[in-house]
Every structure is written in C-alpha cells, then in structure tokens.
Amino acid sequence: MPKTGTFSHISLSVSDYEAGKKYYNFLFVxxxxxxxxxxxxxxxxxxxxxxxxxxISPGNKTPHHKQNPGLHHLAMNVETKEEIDAAYQKILKFHEDNKTLTGCSILDAPALYPQYGEGYYAVFFTDPDNIKLELAYTPNYH
Structure with missing residues (x-):
C-alpha cells in the first residue's frame, strides 16, 4: 500500500500533561x-x-474551542458498530471513575448519522481539554 498522502502522526498540545497522558493512554491503548x-x-x-x-505534549492553559482556527475534532475508525457500543461503555466508566479529569463528557451517544453517509455510526465525546473526539464506523467508505 502506498504511503504517499497518509498521515505519519498527529500531535496535540494539552493543558495538563499528566491528565492528557492518562486519558489518551486509555483511549489509544x-x-x-x-x-x-x-x-x-x-x-x-x-x-x-x-x-x-x-x-501529546505539554501546552499552555488556553482553553480549546472547536470554532477557533485549528482542530475541529479528531475522528478514528473502528471495524464494527459493536466496537463503538463497547467503547462507549468503557468511556462512560472511565469518565465516571476519573471525575477529576474535567472537560471529559459524552457529546452524542452511539447512533446512526445518515447525514455523514449511509451506515455511518459514531459516538462523540471530549477529552480533558474539551477537544471533540469521535469513533466512527464507516462501512461505505472503503
């Protein structure tokens, strides 16, 4: 598979480095x-x-807002709708168990989003800096 045009990495600055490491380690691992x-x-x-x-790297304390220039949200693919449902339950539990990580919330529970494409199924949530994140199942994009 050709690599030209694919992403090498994405890097975010976070206001609380330890909280960011905890949150993103949970999400990515x-x-x-x-x-x-x-x-x-x-x-x-x-x-x-x-x-x-x-x-991620340590940043300043300036609050993130998706309407400012820069990142609006970050979406990651999953293979099945069931993965999204299972991830949603894990995210809910993580947020409940880590209430000191302010900014973390569920924006939209898992659902179909036909406005984004046939079969598009996703969950939307935020990290401790209120950066909008998405897990998406996109069956017709492959």
Missing amino acids: DILGYKQVADHPYYCMWALSSGECFC
Whole structure:
C-alpha cells in the first residue's frame, strides 16, 4: 500500500500533561489497540503496527474551542458498530471513575448519522481539554 498522502502522526498540545497522558493512554491503548512507544517529559506517543502515531505534549492553559482556527475534532475508525457500543461503555466508566479529569463528557451517544453517509455510526465525546473526539464506523467508505 502506498504511503504517499497518509498521515505519519498527529500531535496535540494539552493543558495538563499528566491528565492528557492518562486519558489518551486509555483511549489509544485500551480502546483502539495502540502501543505506547514513548513517554518523555516533553512528549508521549502511541503507535499502531502499521505506523500511524498519535502524540501529546505539554501546552499552555488556553482553553480549546472547536470554532477557533485549528482542530475541529479528531475522528478514528473502528471495524464494527459493536466496537463503538463497547467503547462507549468503557468511556462512560472511565469518565465516571476519573471525575477529576474535567472537560471529559459524552457529546452524542452511539447512533446512526445518515447525514455523514449511509451506515455511518459514531459516538462523540471530549477529552480533558474539551477537544471533540469521535469513533466512527464507516462501512461505505472503503
């Protein structure tokens, strides 16, 4: 498969580095099957065996808002609708068990979103910096 045009990595700055590491380790390791490959004072990285990486690094305390220039939201694929339903339950439990991580919330429970394509099924939620995240099953995009 050609690599030209594919993503190498995505990197986010987070306002609370320890909270960010905890949240993204849960999301990428426990939900999406990434492996944590770096944990330094200045960045943390998770990767898939296919090479895609996600990084976070310490940032300032400026609140994120999806309407500001920059990232609106980050969507990650899953293979089945059932994976989204199972992830939703894990996310609910993680949020309940980690109430000190402010900003974390479910925006929209798992549902079909036909406005995004036939069979499009997703859940929307936020990280501790209120960055909108999405897990999506997109059967007709392959």
